[in-house]
Amino acid sequence: MGLFGARNRRKGIPDEPGLLAAAAENPGGSVAEIDPTYIDDPNGYVPPEAIRGAWVVDDSGRLTGEYQENPRHGVPQDDFGKLTDPDHWLGWLGDDPARAVREGIEESLRAQVADAVVEWVKILETPRFLTGGRPRSDDDQVVLVTRAALAAPFALSVRTTRHGRSVLLGVFSWAAANLSRPAVRKDRHWFDLGVGLEWAGERLQERIYEIDGEGDTAER
Structure with missing residues (x-):
């Protein structure tokens, strides 16, 4: 587990059946210690910050007593690096694409549960991007971007009064049309749980045309 820091030797080896069983299943590896403050289900998605550290396991599947602290342990933080790091134009999302996508996700959740936080x-992965345009009427060497879309795989934690905390996995998609005519711009979000990028990516082109019937060419 590359995210961990220096090792230290703790006093005694924990006599916890679950920990010992996990060690037996990971000879030569390590077993992570999850902080229940931030994660209720250790068998689901676990953000790196929710891992306190890891017990080192020897080649026979036994705990060595060595423990690797996780220097990133703490309150989980947003991570939009895979959205903003690729060299892809995101101007249609405004000056802060990460904030725009986060707000879009929040709106999708609150449309279902009003008090969702x-x-x-x-x-989790580089999103699937799609853009489309047409030549400008007075200069066919210049292409006006008229529509754009993305499909972004995510993991998130949301709290509601009724259900408490839930960690959700899925893909958030956003399509926008009429980008060259801001007064009649149209946007739509899709919040698909339990699907992968391949599934959402296959639907991105039909979705970008679904919100507007213009026949501009879409390009990956």
Whole structure:
């Protein structure tokens, strides 16, 4: 587990059946210690910050007594690096694309549960991007971007009064049309739980045309 720091030797080896069983299943590896303050289900998605550290396991599947502290342990934070790091034009999302996408996700959740509070969001893979345009009428060497869309795989934590905390996995998609005519711009969001990028990416082109019938060419 590359995210961990220096090792230290703790006094005694914990006599916890679950920990010992996990060690037996990971000879030569390590077993993570999850902080229940931030995660209720250790078998689901666990953000890196929710891992306190890891017990080192020897080649026979036994704990060595060595423990690797996680220097990132603490309150999970947003991570939109996989959205903003790629060299792809995101001007249609405004000056702060990460904030725009986060607000779009929050709006999608609050449309279902009014008091939903998003604790953190992490974009898990480079999103699928789609843009379309047409030549400008007075200069066919210049292409006007008329529509754009993205599909972004995410993990997030949300709290509601009724259900408490839930960690959700899925893909958030956003399509916008009439970008060259701001007064009649149209936007739509899709919040698909339990699906992967391949599934959402296959639907991105039909979705970008779904909100507007203009026949501009879409390009990946």
